[in-house]
Amino acid sequence: MRVTSRELESDREDAVSPAGNERLTAVVGVVLLAPVLVEVATVLLGVHTFMSVHVFVGVALLPAVLLKLSSTGWRFVRYYMRNRAYVAQGPPRPAMRLLAPLFVAATIVLFASGVAMGFLHGHALEIARRLHGPASVIWLALLGLHVVVYLGRALRDTARDMQPVDQARVRGRTARRYAVSAAVVCGLVLGGALIPAQHRWVDIRRDHHDLREGAISPARGTSRSRTRRPSGRSSPRPAMPSPGQRSGRGAPSRRG
Ligand code: HEM
Ligand code: HEM
Numbered sequence: 001m002r003v004t005s006r007e008l009e010s011d012r013e014d015a016v017s018p019a020g021n022e023r024l025t026a027v028v029g030v031v032l033l034a035p036v037l038v039e040v041a042t043v044l045l046g047v048h049t050f051m052s053v054h055v056f057v058g059v060a061l062l063p064a065v066l067l068k069l070s071s072t073g074w075r076f077v078r079y080y081m082r083n084r085a086y087v088a089q090g091p092p093r094p095a096m097r098l099l100a101p102l103f104v105a106a107t108i109v110l111f112a113s114g115v116a117m118g119f120l121h122g123h124a125l126e127i128a129r130r131l132h133g134p135a136s137v138i139w140l141a142l143l144g145l146h147v148v149v150y151l152g153r154a155l156r157d158t159a160r161d162m163q164p165v166d167q168a169r170v171r172g173r174t175a176r177r178y179a180v181s182a183a184v185v186c187g188l189v190l191g192g193a194l195i196p197a198q199h200r201w202v203d204i205r206r207d208h209h210d211l212r213e214g215a216i217s218p219a220r221g222t223s224r225s226r227t228r229r230p231s232g233r234s235s236p237r238p239a240m241p242s243p244g245q246r247s248g249r250g251a252p253s254r255r256g
Contacts, residue, residue: 060191
């Protein structure tokens with residue numbers, strides 16, 4: 001398909017031109033870089049020790065990650081719907097084009113499983129936990145490659161978008177600034193709003209451990225550290241072992 005210069009010119013009028021879309025994708029990538037490094041640091045330093053930071057940063061990243069998936073998804077849809085300007089721009093280079101679906105899928109599984117761990121229980125929680133670790137390994141490998149390939153271009157595009165006078169005159173700069181600022185602010189607000197509920201994520205390891213212990217020894221209840229008082233309130237002290245347990249013969253039978 002031949003693209004005339006007049007057609008290209010009219011497409012440039014489009015507020016989300018390929019050049020504007022590319023700028024947005026690059027700027028969001030640069031904005032993601034620092035918090036992603038913090039997230040990786042929490043993993044390297046011991047994710048369970050730094051779980052509050054891990055959850056705060058993970059949640060705060062969500063709007064920017066969604067913006068990134070939206071800008072790249074927009075380019076994908078426009079290209080496959082044969083929009084002239086996006087076809088003229090062409091797809092990403094072949095290796096990145098092949099890896100993009102896997103990268104997007106790993107991103108969705110990683111963040112969705114991370115968030116879901118705070119809301120799920122039982123078998124569903126177990127599945128989310130089993131997905132999160134492997135997804136993070138695939139995701140980090142692909143992100144590493146992604147950054148090696150795109151970092152230079154992302155920094156150049158971001159610097160151009162920040163200049164007072166944009167030589168390339170890529171339209172939509174104000175809209176891009178609003179979108180990126182909104183993603184950052186929404187992320188911080190979301191992360192902050194969830195601080196009171198962080199125990200949902202921070203405690204899952206202990207809760208799960210307790211649950212497993214409960215399953216092995218139901219006589220001890222589902223919680224190792226909490227036992228029922230006759231009043232019905234829970235006590236943080238462990239239950240006194242029965243005489244049979246103390247002598248190592250196991251619990252006495254209830255045959256009467
Ligand atoms: C959550 C992390 C990220 C996700 C999910 C993500 C996703 C994507 C996807 C799906 C594409 C389109 C396919 C491709 O060209 O490979 C893309 C393009 C791109 N990304 Fe990322 N990315 C992330 C982080 C980053 C970072 C940290 C940078 C920069 C340091 C970056 C810079 C770029 C650039 C420059 C492009 C090409 C834009 C274009 O040609 O239109 N990305 N990203
Ligand atoms: C950049 C994104 C993320 C990366 C690279 C990442 C990476 C990891 C890694 C490597 C682990 C250890 C897995 C294991 O021990 O099997 C982990 C655990 C965990 N992450 Fe993430 N994570 C990310 C985002 C999130 C988000 C968004 C949340 C929740 C809001 C989250 C919540 C958790 C929780 C609760 C655990 C403990 C899981 C368990 O004890 O089984 N993560 N994360």
